[in-house]
Amino acid sequence: MHEDHVVNRASWDELAAAHGQDVYYDSESLVAGRSSLIEEEEAALELAVGGKMAGRHVLHVQCHLGCDAITFARGGAQVTGVDFSTVALGKAKALAERCGVDVEWVCADVLELPKRLDGRFDLAWATMGVLCWISDVRAWMRSVGGTLRPGGSLVLIDGHPVDGDVDDRPLQASTRRTYESGWDYATPLRTGPQVQFTHSLSEVVSAALAAGLRVVELKEHRAVSDGLCVAGWTQEADGRFRSRVDGEAQPVLFTLVARR
Numbered sequence: 289m290h291e292d293h294v295v296n297r298a299s300w301d302e303l304a305a306a307h308g309q310d311v312y313y314d315s316e317s318l319v320a321g322r323s324s325l326i327e328e329e330e331a332a333l334e335l336a337v338g339g340k341m342a343g344r345h346v347l348h349v350q351c352h353l354g355c356d357a358i359t360f361a362r363g364g365a366q367v368t369g370v371d372f373s374t375v376a377l378g379k380a381k382a383l384a385e386r387c388g389v390d391v392e393w394v395c396a397d398v399l400e401l402p403k404r405l406d407g408r409f410d411l412a413w414a415t416m417g418v419l420c421w422i423s424d425v426r427a428w429m430r431s432v433g434g435t436l437r438p439g440g441s442l443v444l445i446d447g448h449p450v451d452g453d454v455d456d457r458p459l460q461a462s463t464r465r466t467y468e469s470g471w472d473y474a475t476p477l478r479t480g481p482q483v484q485f486t487h488s489l490s491e492v493v494s495a496a497l498a499a500g501l502r503v504v505e506l507k508e509h510r511a512v513s514d515g516l517c518v519a520g521w522t523q524e525a526d527g528r529f530r531s532r533v534d535g536e537a538q539p540v541l542f543t544l545v546a547r548r
């Protein structure tokens with residue numbers, strides 16, 4: 289495993305131990321039957337697979353507590369969740385049991401997925417806090433793209449690379465930053481160190497193309513239906529969340545739908 293990923297895994301084990309019933313992860317309402325998807329995710333799902341989940345083979349990439357995996361399994365999909373944190377997967381398994389669904393849980397670095405996942409999935413689903421942990425976006429696209437059957441779709445929804453960029457300089461290459469005290473969006477917990485990466489949109493799209501994927505849609509969102517616990521986004525009169533600089537709403541999320 290890449291040495292930066294080893295650092296991040298230790299932080300994620302700590303975070304996963306703390307997550308589950310907090311402002312972001314509302315396990316109890318998931319158990320009660322709520323969908324974990326937000327409006328922007330529903331729209332991407334509709335575009336990727338027509339919204340219908342029954343019988344689909346789905347890979348939930350970097351699944352954390354597996355909330356979306358559980359939502360898909362409830363819709364009748366056969367779901368595999370992959371994450372490198374054994375603590376997260378332990379919690380995901382327990383949550384799936386409480387929700388009464390079967391999900392296959394795989395512990396692996398996303399850049400070193402087991403060969404048995406190759407070419408298996410109709411949908412690879414990776415959303416909300418994915419690429420900032422990944423040292424090599426091309427390797428990520430090759431690895432995740434390789435799990436799709438021909439015609440299968442990737443949905444990647446993630447933080448826009450310009451959101452919160454503190455350096456105020458054009459993003460042409462990936463950047464790597466070490467934080468001595470790891471940050472969390474869901475709790476006040478500050479873990480050991482984290483290494484985070486920013487990959488520009490051009491790199492993300494080029495990586496998808498280089499991995500043999502066809503881009504179906506690239507959308508940049510300046511308004512989001514959910515605040516996602518992001519500091520700096522404000523809910524406005526229309527109920528949507530934005531981040532403004534000099535009055536102008538900035539791109540805060542992106543959606544990439546691509547097909548193998």
Ligand SMILES: C[S@@+](CC[C@H](N)C(=O)[O-])C[C@H]1O[C@@H](n2cnc3c(N)ncnc32)[C@H](O)[C@@H]1O
Nearest residue numbers: 293300350351352371372373397398415417421
């Ligand atoms: C912000 S969470 C993702 C949230 C998730 N999409 C959800 O719906 O809750 C990031 C997840 O990525 C996982 N992760 C980070 N780097 C990874 C890697 N190299 N390989 C596998 N999983 C990784 C972490 O363990 C964590 O569970």
